[in-house]
Amino acid sequence: MARLILALETSCDETSAAILQDGTEILSNIISSQIDVHKKFGGVVPEVASRKHLELINGVIKEALEQAGTDFSRLSAVAVTYGPGLVGALLVGVAAAKAIAYAKDIPLLGVNHLEGHLYANFLVEPGLEFPLLCLVVSGGHTDLVVMSGHGSYQVVGRTRDDAAGEAFDKVARTLELGYPGGPLIDRLATQGDEDAVVLPRAYLEKGSLDFSFSGLKSAVINYRHRSLQRGEEIDRADLAASFQRAVVDVLVDKTLEAAVRFDVQTVLLAGGVAANRRLRDALALGCSNRGLRLVIPPPVLCTDNAAMIACASYYKFLRGDFAPLTLNAVPGLKLGEEKY
Numbered sequence: 001m002a003r004l005i006l007a008l009e010t011s012c013d014e015t016s017a018a019i020l021q022d023g024t025e026i027l028s029n030i031i032s033s034q035i036d037v038h039k040k041f042g043g044v045v046p047e048v049a050s051r052k053h054l055e056l057i058n059g060v061i062k063e064a065l066e067q068a069g070t071d072f073s074r075l076s077a078v079a080v081t082y083g084p085g086l087v088g089a090l091l092v093g094v095a096a097a098k099a100i101a102y103a104k105d106i107p108l109l110g111v112n113h114l115e116g117h118l119y120a121n122f123l124v125e126p127g128l129e130f131p132l133l134c135l136v137v138s139g140g141h142t143d144l145v146v147m148s149g150h151g152s153y154q155v156v157g158r159t160r161d162d163a164a165g166e167a168f169d170k171v172a173r174t175l176e177l178g179y180p181g182g183p184l185i186d187r188l189a190t191q192g193d194e195d196a197v198v199l200p201r202a203y204l205e206k207g208s209l210d211f212s213f214s215g216l217k218s219a220v221i222n223y224r225h226r227s228l229q230r231g232e233e234i235d236r237a238d239l240a241a242s243f244q245r246a247v248v249d250v251l252v253d254k255t256l257e258a259a260v261r262f263d264v265q266t267v268l269l270a271g272g273v274a275a276n277r278r279l280r281d282a283l284a285l286g287c288s289n290r291g292l293r294l295v296i297p298p299p300v301l302c303t304d305n306a307a308m309i310a311c312a313s314y315y316k317f318l319r320g321d322f323a324p325l326t327l328n329a330v331p332g333l334k335l336g337e338e339k340y
């Protein structure tokens, strides 16, 4: 009989529910974005996010079941993101999943949000062979992760300050583009010259696989302020393109260096910033020049969604790694850590 997993994702500003069959086939992946609500505040307001999740969660679950042509009685398990993320937002998904697990007497699976991002790649290619190197770039994280098996992670590089997505969002705010900044910079940059503005790239000490984007972000903000003070008009497309290029250069260089150092032949890209076209193209070129295989999920599976959570949970299900009904939200959960 087919194994159906219902997964819920409510860690930030998307309320999402998905049904996955046998770990590979997405029967539904409903994503209700709250972007329009948070846009007026220029960023995610945690209290508003939790309230919105509460309003949306039951309808999103219902739609996921309907679109998959199934109902609660046919589920093999229910999975949920329990961290990292906004505590009030996470709690909505965790409470809903626990209620379903209890009422239907099915196993509960607790998934790390970052693990979900990594596993979006297994939706694209279920047969990926280890070891794998994954660049996880989201609004809250920029990590280089070596995966030596299912559920086995070694973080070999991380950001020391801002995450890549955070830098995109802050620069977009400076350029008065709106929220969320990543997709807007991605679009505007196509009209700009990426060599127009000279910006710093932080490679840190020799051999380091860590990242730092706060210097670059400040350089863009200062450039903008200086031009405003002088009353000069800046070309926002040029500045967006130059900023994006500086981020992409460092991300790609360090990823390729890590692949060599850890002797990994297959590279994965994950997280919201993985939707960035410039990054996708540059990493594809770098990997092909070095004979490395690259897997990148389609953009809809890069940004927050429950299908990726379902996929990560499927391998936990196979291992019998079930969470107790006392599962709680863990806002600061680290990759590879299990807190239940």
Ligand code: KG4
Residues within 6 Å of the ligand: 012, 137, 138, 139, 140, 141, 164, 165, 166, 168, 169, 180, 181, 182, 183, 186, 271, 272, 273, 274, 275, 276, 277, 302, 303, 304
């Ligand atoms: O993974 P995600 O959806 O949520 C978190 O777990 O944080 O990532 C959201 C981040 C935001 O900072 C957003 O601006 C960025 O991903 N993002 C992009 C693009 N699409 C989303 N950044 C650059 N280019 C994009 N096309």
Ligand code: ZN
Residues within 6 Å of the ligand: 113, 117, 138, 139, 271, 272, 303, 304
């Ligand atoms: Zn995410």
